[in-house]
Amino acid sequence: MGSKRCGRVSIIGRGNVGKSTLFNSLLGEKFSIVTKWGGATRQPMTGILNIDWGEVVLVDTPTYIYPRNKLEKIMLSFIKKSLLSSHLALFVVDATFPPSPLELEICSLLRKSKIPSFLLINKMDMVKDFVLEQRMEEYINAFRKTFFYEVMPISAQLGDNLPLLLKRIKAYLPEKEPIFRNPPRPPEELLLKETIREEVTNYYHDKRPQSMEIIIKEFRRPEKKGKTYILAFLYIEDERLFPKIMGYKGKLLNEAKHLARLRCERFLKEPVYLDLILREKKRWRNDLEALKEFGYVKKGIV
Numbered sequence: 001m002g003s004k005r006c007g008r009v010s011i012i013g014r015g016n017v018g019k020s021t022l023f024n025s026l027l028g029e030k031f032s033i034v035t036k037w038g039g040a041t042r043q044p045m046t047g048i049l050n051i052d053w054g055e056v057v058l059v060d061t062p063t064y065i066y067p068r069n070k071l072e073k074i075m076l077s078f079i080k081k082s083l084l085s086s087h088l089a090l091f092v093v094d095a096t097f098p099p100s101p102l103e104l105e106i107c108s109l110l111r112k113s114k115i116p117s118f119l120l121i122n123k124m125d126m127v128k129d130f131v132l133e134q135r136m137e138e139y140i141n142a143f144r145k146t147f148f149y150e151v152m153p154i155s156a157q158l159g160d161n162l163p164l165l166l167k168r169i170k171a172y173l174p175e176k177e178p179i180f181r182n183p184p185r186p187p188e189e190l191l192l193k194e195t196i197r198e199e200v201t202n203y204y205h206d207k208r209p210q211s212m213e214i215i216i217k218e219f220r221r222p223e224k225k226g227k228t229y230i231l232a233f234l235y236i237e238d239e240r241l242f243p244k245i246m247g248y249k250g251k252l253l254n255e256a257k258h259l260a261r262l263r264c265e266r267f268l269k270e271p272v273y274l275d276l277i278l279r280e281k282k283r284w285r286n287d288l289e290a291l292k293e294f295g296y297v298k299k300g301i302v
Helices: 019-027 069-084 101-113 127-144 160-170 188-203 239-246 248-268 289-294
Strands: 003-012 044-051 056-062 088-094 119-122 151-155 211-220 230-236 272-278
Touching: 003 019, 003 069, 003 101, 019 044, 019 056, 019 088, 019 119, 019 160, 056 160, 069 101, 069 289, 119 127, 119 160, 127 151, 127 188, 151 160, 188 211, 188 230, 188 248, 188 272, 230 239, 230 248, 239 248, 239 272, 248 272
Parallel strands: 003 056, 003 088, 088 119, 119 151, 230 272
Antiparallel strands: 044 056, 211 230
């Protein structure tokens, strides 16, 4: 029996390339949210994959975007910190699109990190074989300054080539005993918050979802029989959007709340009463105090 292998693997990519879908598919469980709009992943999400040959600590890093505000600068710092502590990076691109200038910036970041990197051409199921070959060549040529240890087409959605990917990941991790005998899950309240945010922002995908945030103010399970109570605030930056979010007599907000409640019930496997309250927090993405309140900056750290 060979030695076990264990290491940390960061998944990096721009918005809507299937980065979080890959993270969830490898883990076999949904931890990271998947949305219709780019830039949904704001904080690193960690999942532990235990397999016969060892353990993979997977990190779904925030969406890589040009930082235009303090939140996005923090997201970029999360990515850099994750790469510094990783043994391997998985750079995910989209086979249905040609290389972008943003992805050239990611290549530069990977070169500076000096860790082994894989280039994963995702959504291979959505293009014809000859287009896939052409697109792979385009990416390799565009990224020629960056050395990738592996270049591989995958389908994160359907699972195509994921067993092969895991086999190749094994080769680049150090020989080491697994760290977690009983792998921890992300905090339940964080997963609930992200579940509500996914459902709400997908519902309002055409109403500036990038400026929306969900904060759980109260999470209370019943002592005996009854429903779990969740009080969540939906923050937006501009109160002028209130009528579009609320709808006539609050119909749109109630529909969003209904969808979010159903998702919470599926996640918790128990009845839920969800209160979803709309609030304004002006320019919160550039407000350090708001970012501390929302958990993106540790209190006492500027």
